Amino acid sequence: MKTAIVTGGAGFIGSHLVDRLVSERMFVVVLDNLCTGSWDNLAHHSEQHVKRVLCNVSDPWPSEDLPTSANLVVHLASPASPIHYRRLAIETLLVNSEGTKNALDAARRYGARFILASTSEAYGDPAVSPQPETYWGHVNPIGPRSCYDESKRFAEALTMEYIRQYDIDARILRFFNCYGPRMQSEDGRVVPNFVRQALSGQPLTIYGNGEQTRSFCYVSDEVEAIWGAATIDGLQGEVINVGNPQERTILNFAEVVADVGGVPLEIESQPLPPDDPTNRCPDITKARKLLCWEPKVGLRDGLEETFAFFRQKAY
Numbered sequence: 240m241k242t243a244i245v246t247g248g249a250g251f252i253g254s255h256l257v258d259r260l261v262s263e264r265m266f267v268v269v270l271d272n273l274c275t276g277s278w279d280n281l282a283h284h285s286e287q288h289v290k291r292v293l294c295n296v297s298d299p300w301p302s303e304d305l306p307t308s309a310n311l312v313v314h315l316a317s318p319a320s321p322i323h324y325r326r327l328a329i330e331t332l333l334v335n336s337e338g339t340k341n342a343l344d345a346a347r348r349y350g351a352r353f354i355l356a357s358t359s360e361a362y363g364d365p366a367v368s369p370q371p372e373t374y375w376g377h378v379n380p381i382g383p384r385s386c387y388d389e390s391k392r393f394a395e396a397l398t399m400e401y402i403r404q405y406d407i408d409a410r411i412l413r414f415f416n417c418y419g420p421r422m423q424s425e426d427g428r429v430v431p432n433f434v435r436q437a438l439s440g441q442p443l444t445i446y447g448n449g450e451q452t453r454s455f456c457y458v459s460d461e462v463e464a465i466w467g468a469a470t471i472d473g474l475q476g477e478v479i480n481v482g483n484p485q486e487r488t489i490l491n492f493a494e495v496v497a498d499v500g501g502v503p504l505e506i507e508s509q510p511l512p513p514d515d516p517t518n519r520c521p522d523i524t525k526a527r528k529l530l531c532w533e534p535k536v537g538l539r540d541g542l543e544e545t546f547a548f549f550r551q552k553a554y
């Protein structure tokens with residue numbers, strides 16, 4: 240049986256990835272400090288398939304809890320929503336620097352394939368749209384989002400250096416907005432915000448005039464791309480956007496959410512936070528070519544699933 244180590248595996252994307260790895264008959268070791276995740280997300284897995292290790296991956300990893308061999312290391316641990324990475328700003332800088340180094344060292348020790356979860360935030364507030372991987376970005380290095388944006392950029396630079404110096408088999412995925420069940424309802428990201436507000440009869444909060452754009456990728460599509468990056472040979476050093484190229488304004492997204500949720504559209508406007516990107520749209524030419532991948536789940540279908548999850552939680 241093959242073994243994978245997933246940092247941040249108790250979180251939103253991580254727990255869905257663990258489901259997939261287990262379904263592919265892998266043994267998964269999850270390292271997580273639960274700062275934004277929960278073991279509840281993995282409650283359906285037995286210890287025979289998933290080993291849970293409570294630790295901060297920015298600190299030295301507990302060798303007594305690690306497997307003797309591993310084929311794959313996926314580094315997902317990092318606060319991901321602005322509310323959390325502002326609250327945990329220094330922890331975010333550390334998990335993407337020290338934590339990435341620990342994950343890379345583990346991959347090197349095991350001779351394992353390595354996947355770094357990077358982000359479209361590496362592009363900052365982009366001056367080109369859609370964003371191809373060749374675009375170097377437009378990032379404020381000292382603003383309130385820089386603890387996340389810049390530390391992810393550092394994580395990418397460190398990963399590339401481990402490839403150059405130690406020849407590890409690493410790949411970098413830049414995730415754009417991903418959504419679906421197991422997102423935290425209060426994490427401030429637009430999908431859980433809107434769905435929670437729709438379910439509780441509140442107006443949907445829009446920051447700024449709602450003309451800023453985003454593109455939303457359903458989590459099963461995201462996991463399919465990670466699985467491709469984990470299993471396809473010959474991708475060492477590749478940096479690949481993973482996201483849905485269907486770009487829409489936040490205002491239009493609010494209309495779709497209200498429609499799927501069966502509620503009248505009511506909007507409450509709030510000021511735009513500093514450095515909020517004006518547009519986000521992945522160029523996925525590379526993902527199509529290298530991973531033979533593109534998103535399959537339509538927005539309305541993905542939102543139905545997300546509503547069903549939040550309804551169960553009784554908002």
Ligand SMILES: NC(=O)c1ccc[n+]([C@@H]2O[C@H](COP(=O)([O-])OP(=O)(O)OC[C@H]3O[C@@H](n4cnc5c(N)ncnc54)[C@H](O)[C@@H]3O)[C@@H](O)[C@H]2O)c1
Binds near residue numbers: 251318
């Ligand atoms: N969800 C998205 O739309 C999106 C977009 C771009 C990038 N990403 C990246 O994908 C990854 C997963 O994001 P997510 O949405 O699942 O977030 P999440 O907050 O649900 O999951 C992150 C997990 O990492 C854990 N974690 C954080 N710091 C840790 C530390 N120091 N030690 C151990 N565990 C730690 C958390 O407890 C949590 O379980 C992150 O690296 C994020 O930057 C996500």
